[in-house]
Amino acid sequence: MDITQSFLIGDSWTDIEAAEKTGIKAFKINKNESILSICNEIITPNKH
Incomplete structure (x- = not known):
């Protein structure tokens, strides 16, 4: 990994x-919150 x-x-x-x-x-x-915005942040270059 x-x-x-x-x-x-x-x-x-x-x-x-x-x-x-x-x-x-x-x-x-937050509990039951969509993870879509976090996923977009992860896959966007230079964001992390």
């Missing part, structure tokens, strides 16, 4: 913190 190309999208601060401790870029969303 290439950690520089790995991302986590989650609604739990515990998951976000755990991902960031391992070097994975994490995005926090």
